[in-house]
Amino acid sequence: xxxxxxxxxxxxxxxxxxxxxxxxxxxxxxxxxxxxxxxxxxxxxxxxxxxxxxxxxxxxxxxxxxxxxxxxxxxxxxxxxxxxxxxxxxxxxxxxxxxxxxxxxxxxxxxxxxxxxxxxxxxxxxxxxxxxxxxxxxxxxxxxxxxxxxxxxxxxxxxxxxxxxxxxxxxxxxxxxxxxxxxxxxxxxxxxxxxxxxxxxxxxxxxxxxxxxxxxxxxxxxxxxxxxxxxxxxxxxxxxxxxxxxxxxxxxxxxxxxxxxxxxxxxxxxxxxxxxxxxxxxxxxxxxxxxxxxxxxxxxxxxxxxxxxxxxxxxxxxxxxxxxxxxxxxxxxxxxxxxxxxxxxxx
Amino acid sequence: xxxxxxxxxxxxxxxxxxxxxxxxxxxxxxxxxxxxxxxxxxxxxxxxxxxxxxxxxxxxxxxxxxxxxxxxxxxxxxxxxxxxxxxxxxxxxxxxxxxxxxxxxxxxxxxxxxxxxxxxxxxxxxxxxxxxxxxxxxxxxxxxxxxxxxxxxxxxxxxxxxxxxxxxxxxxxxxxxxxxxxxxxxxxxxxxxxxxxxxxxxxxxxxxxxxxxxxxxxxxxxxxxxxxxxxxxxxxxxxxxxxxxxxxxxxxxxxxxxxxxxxxxxxxxxxxxxxxxxxxxxxxxxxxxxxxx
Numbered sequence: 001x002x003x004x005x006x007x008x009x010x011x012x013x014x015x016x017x018x019x020x021x022x023x024x025x026x027x028x029x030x031x032x033x034x035x036x037x038x039x040x041x042x043x044x045x046x047x048x049x050x051x052x053x054x055x056x057x058x059x060x061x062x063x064x065x066x067x068x069x070x071x072x073x074x075x076x077x078x079x080x081x082x083x084x085x086x087x088x089x090x091x092x093x094x095x096x097x098x099x100x101x102x103x104x105x106x107x108x109x110x111x112x113x114x115x116x117x118x119x120x121x122x123x124x125x126x127x128x129x130x131x132x133x134x135x136x137x138x139x140x141x142x143x144x145x146x147x148x149x150x151x152x153x154x155x156x157x158x159x160x161x162x163x164x165x166x167x168x169x170x171x172x173x174x175x176x177x178x179x180x181x182x183x184x185x186x187x188x189x190x191x192x193x194x195x196x197x198x199x200x201x202x203x204x205x206x207x208x209x210x211x212x213x214x215x216x217x218x219x220x221x222x223x224x225x226x227x228x229x230x231x232x233x234x235x236x237x238x239x240x241x242x243x244x245x246x247x248x249x250x251x252x253x254x255x256x257x258x259x260x261x262x263x264x265x266x267x268x269x270x271x272x273x274x275x276x277x278x279x280x281x282x283x284x285x286x287x288x289x290x291x292x293x294x295x296x297x298x299x300x301x302x303x304x305x306x307x308x309x310x311x312x313x314x315x316x317x318x319x320x321x322x323x324x325x326x327x328x329x330x331x332x333x334x335x336x337x338x339x340x341x342x343x344x345x346x347x
Numbered sequence: 348x349x350x351x352x353x354x355x356x357x358x359x360x361x362x363x364x365x366x367x368x369x370x371x372x373x374x375x376x377x378x379x380x381x382x383x384x385x386x387x388x389x390x391x392x393x394x395x396x397x398x399x400x401x402x403x404x405x406x407x408x409x410x411x412x413x414x415x416x417x418x419x420x421x422x423x424x425x426x427x428x429x430x431x432x433x434x435x436x437x438x439x440x441x442x443x444x445x446x447x448x449x450x451x452x453x454x455x456x457x458x459x460x461x462x463x464x465x466x467x468x469x470x471x472x473x474x475x476x477x478x479x480x481x482x483x484x485x486x487x488x489x490x491x492x493x494x495x496x497x498x499x500x501x502x503x504x505x506x507x508x509x510x511x512x513x514x515x516x517x518x519x520x521x522x523x524x525x526x527x528x529x530x531x532x533x534x535x536x537x538x539x540x541x542x543x544x545x546x547x548x549x550x551x552x553x554x555x556x557x558x559x560x561x562x563x564x565x566x567x568x569x570x571x572x573x574x575x576x577x578x579x580x581x582x583x584x585x586x587x588x589x590x591x592x593x594x595x596x597x598x599x600x601x602x603x604x605x606x607x608x609x610x611x612x613x614x615x616x617x618x619x620x621x622x623x624x625x626x627x628x629x630x631x632x633x634x635x636x637x638x639x640x
Contacts, residue, residue, distance in 0.1 A: 064601050064602055065601055067604070068600060068601050068604065071604065091604065164586075164587045165587075165602075166598055166601075166602045204482065205504055205586060205587070205588075206586060206587035206588070207586070207587075208582075208587075219483065221482070221483055331602075331603060332603050332605065335598075335602075335603065336414075336416065339416050339590075340416070343587050343588055346588065
């Protein structure tokens with residue numbers, strides 16, 4: 001009996017030791033490439049240093065693929081935090097697949113711009129704001145473009161590329177052109193589709209992947225295209241002779257969000273990570289590292305960065321902000337129109 | 348023990364042995380049930396749901412058979428798969444014949460070359476074709492440099508590009524299907540016909556082709572089904588302007604999150620393949636009867 005008691009106590013002690021020795025872990029699903037290197041350096045490493053939580057980084061899948069995985073697994077995709085966009089945040093909240101954030105669980109939510117935060121809904125913590133910019137080759141175009149009109153110029157005939165409709169840039173560009181031509185962002189988008197049909201005649205083709213679109217610019221076949229400003233800045237920094245502008249008619253933001261699936265195994269650590277990412281210092285590190293904007297207007301970044309990003313209340317107010325729930329609901333109908341009116345109009 | 352009892356015991360023993368014969372089938376049947384039959388059943392169930400409310404609905408079926416964009420996708424899939432099946436079989440036949448009959452030391456090299464494409468992944472091979480076929484690709488650049496053409500030929504992002512890419516992907520399977528069939532034909536029959544005065548063309552037409560019908564049909568069916576279900580090659584070489592069922596299904600699942608519509612399209616693809624397989628088997632039987640082989 002004494003032997004049995006000793007063995008039981010020893011086993012309990014061993015399990016306790018193992019349990020205590022095992023570090024807390026967090027699985028973050030995001031993107032690969034330059035994004036991975038920057039997020040590791042600017043966010044994940046400081047988070048690990050401060051909290052002692054080990055982050056396992058999963059760079060597989062785009063935002064829509066990640067959401068499809070969350071949906072297919074009913075909120076148990078095998079990762080604790082997903083980097084997606086406001087559209088997936090709204091879908092996930094509606095489907096009950098993503099955790100709702102409050103200022104109790106994520107105190108830094110209170111510091112975000114309310115209008116931008118509202119766009120992502122209760123399940124999305126906005127950690128980054130990009131905008132649809134006009135990217136152009138500085139060695140090919142005679143003058144720097146300032147308006148979306150530049151894409152329609154004869155000089156760019158056969159020198160632009162467009163995203164396929166499965167890249168949200170396509171819908172956003174159509175919406176911007178709709179507003180520019182007298183329509184609106186959601187209900188009267190006929191002017192947008194008409195403009196896109198004209199633009200389709202200028203294009204050398206359509207590509208779904210932003211990375212593939214970039215190769216055409218690098219190769220010199222494409223001289224201008226719509227592109228998210230964060231990626232445009234990275235391309236510029238890599239030495240390719242390009243520049244980008246926020247066209248005068250306005251633009252639509254890409255609101256990137258942090259999300260926690262309802263079935264996340266390490267929910268407490270996930271909430272800590274989300275809050276850490278939204279801290280002032282983290283946002284400053286992210287804005288200067290990945291060259292994007294922030295939904296926090298109290299961050300302090302160098303003027304060279306600030307002038308090209310969305311960082312102030314004034315910048316945020318100038319954005320065209322469509323209701324993303326309605327946009328998402330309209331995508332199937334617009335996708336149909338895109339195939340019939342835009343793709344078929346291409347050369 | 349009576350004779351009747353002995354007979355009954357023997358019957359039981361036979362049954363036991365017969366049942367034991369089925370034991371090896373248990374693992375594959377279990378595997379297929381779990382990973383094929385159950386998912387197919389779930390897919391059929393999803394196809395009858397409304398994409399938003401998840402209530403029972405025939406809306407997705409109605410849409411598939413009335414939406415001209417989807418019907419065009421189905422037509423493109425059939426056209427593409429049919430062309431790939433024909434190209435693969437025509438190109439695979441001489442290679443398979445050489446491999447079956449040759450005693451040359453080059454036979455091993457040819458066999459390795461025929462199978463070599465399978466060593467590289469489909470995506471890698473498809474990107475290779477993209478580099479060759481695109482507007483600024485190797486072929487167009489060479490033709491422009493030689494002065495043969497002044498502007499690039501449309502070799503990629505269309506039916507042509509997809510058929511070329513898929514033919515390359517599927518060719519090894521066509522060769523293997525035909526090789527097995529041709530190896531089963533006694534070479535003495537060909538020799539006998541030639542000794543009796545038949546020309547080479549006549550031997551091919553009247554002996555080789557009829558006897559290798561099972562291989563030809565297998566090659567056509569394998570190529571058709573592989574091409575119809577291929578995703579990566581049509582997605583990369585077809586682009587936005589050449590959408591087929593596989594790429595359309597992916598869009599509905601990943602982008603529009605409309606699983607019921609994707610499920611119906613997948614069912615259409617499945618039925619199309621089953622119909623083609625059934626038709627292939629019928630044609631093979633009829634040809635056998637007609638040609639008396």
